[in-house]
Amino acid sequence: MAELPVSFIQVTDIARVTPHMARVTFEADRLDAAVGTSPDQQVKLCFPLPGQDRPVLPEESDDATSWYYAFLAIPEDERPTMRSFTVRRRHPGSDALEIDFVLHGETGPATRWAGSARVGDQLGMVGPSAVYSRPVSLTDSIASSDWLLLAGDETALPAVGTLLEALPEGARAVAYLEVADAAERQSFETAGDVTVHWLHRDGAAAGQSEVLVDAVREATFLPGRPFAWLAGESGTVRSLRRHLVNERKLDKRAIDFSGYWRFKLTQDDAPTTEDMAEAQERLAEAGQE
Template sequence: MTLPVTFVEVVEVRRITPRTARITFAAEELPDAVGTAPDQQLKLCFPRPGQREPVLPARQDDPTGWYRAYLAIPEERRPLLRGFTLRGRRPGTRLVEIDFVLHGDTGPAAAWALRAAPGDRLGMVGPSALYAPPVPFAEAAAAADWVLLAGDETALPALATLVGALPAGVRAVVYVEVADEAERQPLEGPEGLDVHWLHRDGAAPGAVLTGAVRSAELPPGRPFAWLAGEAGAVRVLRRHLVEERGVPKASVDFTGYWRHRLTQDDAPTAEDLADAQERLAGY
């Protein structure tokens, strides 16, 4: 399966909360079936300073070949890569929506999004079924007695698509940590969706989320848990569910999207590598 590698151009920029921009891109090329599943991951390619648009890796028939092609680009011209979740694709078009958390001017993605305007161009690798969740979400949710979804604002794009994909009749409990009340977003899901908005209000990232879940009176029965957000908080929650709540490891899908005080360009820690190995091993 070949991953889409294409230029995308900004057509609309909207502030859906004070710290979140939803940017609509028009993709030059995008297969009809791409981007219709929940929790679809992709990579955005940002231009180097002085470039109007990024240099894209050559397309490859090998699904992982794009990264070798990316590394083959001379470093001074090689685009800066950042991972995102597709918030949505408008049916019948090549328009895709991606949410950017505006956490300052220090990283390439947030700095670019703060100034994004119609006509700006990036590169996009994916989305693809290759980046679909390791566990078919709807099947896992239907097989469980209830579902737990927990994350921070960086997890909201994926979490919102997963909530929308919940089978009818599934009981779901959602915990979302955001900076403050102004950062709440609408979540559309099945009737009875139990959503807990948690406000960080200056606390360390993940502290309010982990504290709320650890002290919560969760529903009885066999859960399926989906955890995403700051890597350290995700790690704490996973250990709590497995070691203190008795949830089987195979019933916890977890992803660390970002690391407090570290960027995606910093080397992985020993705990990062252990988490990646556990995911690759299929628990």
């Protein structure tokens, strides 16, 4: 069983990337050597409950399953809320890292925390680990394709940033990125040959707009074989993937997809039938590699 690194991280700086995206810099009590070494690297953040200075967590374990059972054994009135995030950047030669938070009101524990976070606040961090997030091999993806297709909403921007910034010189990529409006656009440094299409909901609620799916459906693709990376609201990601497989005839193995969130549902809600089907398909594809 894979190891599951566990650490506590403390806020050292908070900056606004856009009106609704906060970049929080943390200093960790210690960071696993793997943190920040690859793009699209996911971790679990644990948020303290009201009245707690920092979350209550089990000690680190070499057995990820045992650690998670110990986590679930924490009394409900003490157990922290856990959510998935992407490491945006690790500061070289240090135990400092940056994580971006989408600010969308009082709709969940993570955005509530980020909206009121202060220097000195502490969270728990679990991972990175292949137990819950298969790392993206950008080198293999580029080698097996002619260009990269990236599609996602604002929750995918931290991962998109790491992917674009990791591209080798001249690698071709096209990104379709859905955000609320023009003020939410970001800039990314990259050595690749990248075209970014910013798509604005302009008043439509996140998860209810078809702008991203419509843009990909109507797009004229570059010649050659693409490798597709899709992330964001689960229903949107499923629609994009069905389009790429059924209409664009992409091999399923040439698509990396992840539903980061679900419209009107949280990570604490029970998985839907579609969620379970998606999880089973991801496991089946992983077993074929």
